[in-house]
Amino acid sequence: MERQDWKVHWEDLRRLIGGLSNEEHLEDVQQKSVKIQNAEDLKRVWTECYAKKDADEWMLRLQIAGQSLLEKGNVEPVQTRDDDKSGASSNYKENEQKRTNDEPDEEHFTSSSLRPALASSENKQVEYFNIKLMLELLAKTKEAADVMKDQDVILLLGDNGVEKSKLVHFLTKSTLDQQAVDMIGRGSIENRVLMTKTRTEPSCMTAIPIDLQEMNLLVDMNSIVFCDIPLLDSNASGAEVDVANGVGVIRALQHCKSVRPVVVLSYAGLGDSLSGLKHLAHIIVEMIPSIESHLYTFTYVFTKLPEEQRQHVHSLMKSTWEDTSCKSEEKNFRAILADIARKKRRYVLAPDLLKDSPDDLLKILCDRDNCIQSPNEMFRLFISEDSKVAIQQQVHKHKEHAWLAFQTGDFELAKTKLDELVALNNNVALADVEQEYNDCVDRLTNEWNRKAENAKSIFNKRIASPHPIGKDDVLAYQQVVIELTSAHQLRCHLQAAICSESLTQNLHEQMNYLIHKLTDQMEGDYNDGNNDDDDDDDCARQVHLDKLAQVQACFPECRASYDKTVQRFKTRFIKFADETKECIKTNKFVELRKKLETLVKHLPLQHHLHSFVDIKNIVTDLENGLSIHLKKVASEGLAVLNKTTKQGPNNSEKSEPNGDEKNIEHYSYHHHHHHHQHALEKLDKHGFSILGEVVDILVSSWRAFDLPCVLVEVSKRTKEQLDSLLSGIDEYFERAEHKVVRMLERQQVQALDEVKDIVSVLNDLRKTQKVKEKTESRYLQTVEKVVEFARGLYKDIDIILSSFDTSSSN
Secondary structure (H helix, E strand, O other): OOOOOHHHHHHHHHHHHOOOOOOOOEEEOOOOOOEEOOHHHHHHHHHHHHHHOOOOOOOEEEEEOOOOOOOOEEEOOOOOOOOOOOOOOOEEEOOOOOOOOOOOOOOEEEOOOOOOEOOOOOOOOOOOOOHHHHHHHHHHHHHHHHHHOOOEEEEEEOOOOOOHHHHHHHHOOOOOOHHHHHHEOOEOOOOOOEOOOEOOOOOOOEEEEEEHHHHOOOOOOOEEEEEEEOOOOHHHHOHHHHHHHHHHHHHHHHOOOEEEEEEEEEHHHOOHHHHHHHHHHHHHHHHOOOHHHHHHHOEEEEEOOOHHHHHHHHHHHHHHHHHOOOOHHHHHHHHHHHHHHHHOOOOOOOOOOOOOOOHHHHHHHOOHHHOEOOHHHHOOOOOOHHHHHHHHHHHHHHHHHHHHHHHOOOHHHHHHHHHHHHHHHHHHOOHHHHHHHHHHHHHHHHHHHHHHHHHHHHHHHHHHOOOOOOHHHHHHHHHHHHHHHHHHHHHHOOOOOOOHHHHHHHHHHHHHHHHHHHHHHHHHHHHHOOOOOHHHHHHHHHHHHHHHHHHHHHOHHHHHHHHHHHHHHHHHHHHHHHHHHHHHHOOOHHHHHHHHHHHHOOHHHHHHHOOOOOHHHHHHHHHHHHHHHHHHHHHHHHHHHHHOEEOOHHHOOOOOOOOOOOOHHHHHHHHHHHHHHOEEOOOOHHHHHHHHHHHHHHHHHHHHOOOOOOOHHHHHHHHHHHHHHHHHHHHHHHHHHHHHHHHHHHOHHHHHHHHHHHHHHHHHHOOOHHHHHHHHHHHHHHHHHHHHHHHHHHHHHHHHHHHOOOOOOO
């Protein structure tokens, strides 16, 4: 059981019943709930049947589901033995049962273990014409044709059962007895003059070459070939045999050197009114249309003719000729009757296979002058009308099967059907076959092209759309590519169909479109910075890269293009990051913000660039670099302010922060709590210049990253650095205020010039708007103190002036 090839059995069953549509399946007649849809189901059902029965043979009766017990096949095994090592591949086999029996003829499907057979039913659907079987039979006639080529041929015409095989053994002088005669046809009798035997199916022709030199006959021929062909009748032997013989036999005869027709007639099979001979005459006329002009080459040999009936052959033919109508359809039959009557007037060729010598009959048959010398001109291909109808019906069915197979993706089956149509057309050359084939090819081509164009149209729209593409969209396109690639074997028939490579080419074109778009966007991002359409561009960039990723995930051949595009992004991204770093060093904060925001907007692309570069880390490093840079700048400004403060005697161990590495927050705290212990020195020109530059840099950075800004953390840090410096300047103003007050209190008028210098420095520092805003309160307090001092001074002056004696003459 395990040695069986169930896939072969299943395919043979499908071909036997003409295929199954998607809606159809086989089922066991006794267990209708059991579906058989593939080879595994067939094996399972058969195994269950095998296990339940204790016998050497089984039968599994199947039907097509959804139909009224349309028995397309019975499955029954033959006897099996443990030592059976034969294979299980099935093939079609013509029933070899003699049609002389009254039993109905069946087409059999045999193998070493399974024998599905067509059940007789008025409603069953069978093959109208088994093209595969006909082609197999036709191929076998080719074997016989090779033996007959350029040879002198004795053409034996007659139905099965007229003892043509026995006649051949008789003519080749086989040593025969009654038992041997009875065995001929069921076995083989060795004979040294039988050069080779080329046998085909019993319903096809047999070519038997004979070496005449071994027989010591005084004839002109050294060898002849006996060609045994059966009765060419589609009703009796099947349309497949009819067509195979009607085509194969005639082609073989057309390539012979000469042909001697020998009509073998069985007395028992002549029938009423010689109906058997009448039917044979009809077939002969189909083979040789101009039969009347070639009747001289015909020889008539009777078998099973009783001795007492020999003298009546002439009268039988004559009386039948007289009773036959003179209508045109009976003309050829009458001509053959007349020819037999004339040739059998004196002598009837009816040899006794056990007693007579074959020499005389051989000499007659080997008379080259009475042979057809130009068989290629005399013999004509023919197909009976019944066979033509069967072919036309089967061709239409083949066309529908090819369409159904194409629709269901069974391209191998579709090709098989089309191949068979081509082979059939090449051999029978019927206009209807070629037309139906062309119609089928056109229909399949249109469906192929529609499917390809539809897939391209939908896919291209998804690619061009501003919206993301779904994985299902790419998989749908991939499915069509795979399907049409699988169907490439049909291209030998569908030559006008779009090749599957065009879908692949379209795929690459769409990939190039996306890459071109991304390249343009990348150059725009990194060259021009942000613009009003940035949000749309960012979205499009991500969508395009996502589409590339989706496509390459389903189509490995696109992976290289995707990786190359991502690598290009990485290279350009690194270069852009370096350019951004330069903006920090050159204090180009407006440009820096644009570049940082551009980099930040690339963060959604991280999953594409993860194997090349970490965008988040690069952005973080740039932000930290900016923070360090601003701290350094702020430290320089605070260092200048630091130098203007003298340390007092009570705080000798506390030094001012000096250098970029000092913490700004510590510096602010230190000055806030100890400013009263320090003396304020005048800010020199150099220090004032440095402090002004520092203020401008920090203000510029603050303005560049002022909210709203996507870089919230950067905005926060720049503000912190500016606020730290402004706090230091504010403290400087506070110390200046205290110094002015102390100077006015101690030195009074003598300090006015120095106070004026201090105020001048404060005014210069307040030229920057942010410094002015920050020190406004402290500055006004200083002004109030000076004004208060001036008022007191004026009051003292008034008192002094009023103390003078205004009455003095001086």
